[in-house]
Amino acid sequence: METIKLLLADDEPVILRGLKKLIAWEALGFTIVGEANDGQELCELIRTHEPQLIISDISMPDGNGIDIIAELNEQGYCAKVIFISAFQEFGYARQAIQLGALDYLVKPINKHQLEKAAAKAVTILQEESADERNKEMLTYYEKKNRSTTIEQLLDGLLDGDKKTLDALSQMDVIAISRFTTVCVLEIDENSTGTPWEERERNLVNFALSNIIRETLEQERNAGNGWLVQKEACFVILIQHEQRDYPLQLANDLHRKINSYLKLSVSCGIGLSVTGIEEAAASCRSALKALNIKYFTGMNQVICYEEQCARNSLEDKSIAELQSDVVKALTAQQKQQLQPLIRQLLEQIRIQTGDNRNLAVTGVYNSILIIHQELAKIGSGMELLQADHGALLEKLAACPSYTDVARMVEEIVVEMLQHFAGKLSGKERVLLTKIKAYIEEHYASHITLESMAALVYMNPYYFSSFFKKHTGQNFKNYITEVRMRHALKLLLESDLMVYEIADRVGYNHVRHFSDMFKKRFGKVPQEYRQCFRRHQT
Template identity: 55%
Template structure:
């Protein structure tokens, strides 16, 4: 009777010694032919001793047990593998590993467990005749080559190589289905951040994730899993246009439940045939790239952009920013909330999926509000003035929703500062005056009309205003108008006479003179000088 050759592998010498002494190997018809203390040594021992059975720690330096079993199967070796590991937290690992390994034992291993699993291995090995081994080896090579060819063809197909559709048709892969769709799966690790997984843990996770996707996909006819870089791709041929989303939701739930792993799944649009699979792939990629705005750990179907609030598309950003500034100054909480919502809706539209543009627009809005409030008489707190940490913090956040929350916290701080600045009756009155000017600057605002609105005589109002602002009333109104005029000049295509009318000047020549007095150049000269820089 043939003696079963056994290799033992563990990076802890005490474990190796324990395994050798724990059971009577000879009585079970086995002989230990080698020992390895890491993955590299294990590979060498496999080549040297050609074992029938390997009992190995799943996590070792050099190569992990996962690496070893993959090479064993890729080489077509008929060798049984039993894994031992202390990584109990991956509850699905045992089930996943049983796709390629005979069994999975958790340390510390007891005598009965080891005897049972070794006896099982010996029995299976003895049942395999040399002819059956050769047949298995041949089948393995055929299946592996067939699978690799399919994956290679699908990879080329999604890259836009139309000719591969004919090859897939000849291979019997293309079904007479109404639709074709692509889904993409990737783990939710913060971009730009160091990985929270060590290499050996990553490989274990990758192995388990691959198995659960493959198991779910293979339950559906004419569906295939393949890899593109770090992402898992799924090709579906189906009759129901809602089938890809259903599969994605099912798969997402299984990954969350069994692996306790957060992933995003992008679902591409349905197309009419394999020739257009690359279009579905590109749109699945677009959907996946939107997870920063949509949120992590969810299924994200591709949708053509549709805006419920069409007016936001044509509303300039500066108008919303100005309205938010007025709401802050007037301490109108309801309006602050409404304008904040409009601001972030507008930024999402403008960013069009560009994370950096979205963050920089939010940051620039904070700087602009700070500057306007300083002009209003409110000094920004150190946390607001210290701009570098804000930008770094916002850039490091994982989702745009977190950026919104950070922005609202800053708004609250600014609002509190305004509230404390407006503690006295006179400052509240001044706030009303400034808020009115900011909102009605295009109109004919005079010192007399504002004095009447505040129930003061003109002389007292003039003294009151200068006392709290350090400026006379007319100069302040002019400065507000000029600042708005500059914004229109730089952020719109309006003609000079249109800008003049928009900020309260009926005479374009007079407006240009006032603009030059404020900024040193006529409007067109000022605009041209910036373009030439």
């Protein structure tokens, strides 16, 4: 316990000096905060210093000591009092005891009696201080336990356990409202540069939860809000009357977190449901909205209903857009390529239901299809040779769909530049025929001799012609075509490795595996497992 504040009051200065020196106050744990010479001064000093112990004469100018203490008691002031008086009258003692005085001492003051009274005051004040601390701790833990219990019940409700509703209702958590909406907030960790240590993460989570709780408390008039922390997410359940309130709240929180904590955060707003018992459905849609940040960009508030409305818009098919890109490339229409690529990627996103893995695979397939179409009309297959095997992995490693779009645009520009200097006339028609035949019959036994005979060339001239216009020899080209189709089957189907080998023209699975490893750095099964681990 801290030192006890002591106030002395007597209209005789010699008595005051005697009280100060009679015993060692500091050794007993007291600090003398003031000395009053009359009743008025006593009142002023009490209000100024709020002493815990008052030793006061009963009879003083400008106010009887007992009357002053009685008035202060009525005002709720609870200091301990020891009265002193020169009058040995039972009436004063009785009044003092009625007012809760610890003791009543008669002048001249006896040192032993004063020490005894002071020690009694110390004991009582220490006991009361301990009781008060215990009450405060009990209140704190009761409040904490209640909050923890509510959070656990709400956590269950958000997971679909409607049995928690009765307990939540009994705890006065559930309000009557038109709508219930769940918002899910998450820190964009990629924006922080370096990973957090556990201590830093805990501090950030604490600061974030404080901002959210304080904001929800300030917004009680607009909506009934509760915070539940689920793993790395902050889930906010809101009961509200105005349909657009969750968006307003989310924008307010987003602004505060950006401003006060300098953190990049994304927030998904779920569907507004008409009953709190459907909170789990709103939570699921909020999580879906949050996952869309890969497509929309980080540090944004994403509304699930708005995304659904966008996805329902009619647009060209993926195949039509792929064809438009090929036409723009062959016609060398550079200005049209970027908007076409953006439209194509947006349509892939819509068709794959904002699923990151499916969207990346769809983009990869579109690049291959565009490349194949160019190859049919004369552009060399060597364009993607350098990184064809790693292309899908590179696309999957992009932190956002914007980065995917940037990579695709770079590839298409490379195609544009490459196509500009390619074949024309009869040679183009001939090479187109050769490549189309290979695309159709790659799973068959194709040799340089059989291909040369097909186009009425001798094998030596055919080999020279093919390498001149494609940049690679015929055997490597056939292998590239087979490996491209093998990779597609490996990543997009559950076919066994021996089945894939057979479908792309290899009679021996061991030979196929060796060629695949030479091309992509891993045997087929290992490549498939590595890719799927990366996607989860």
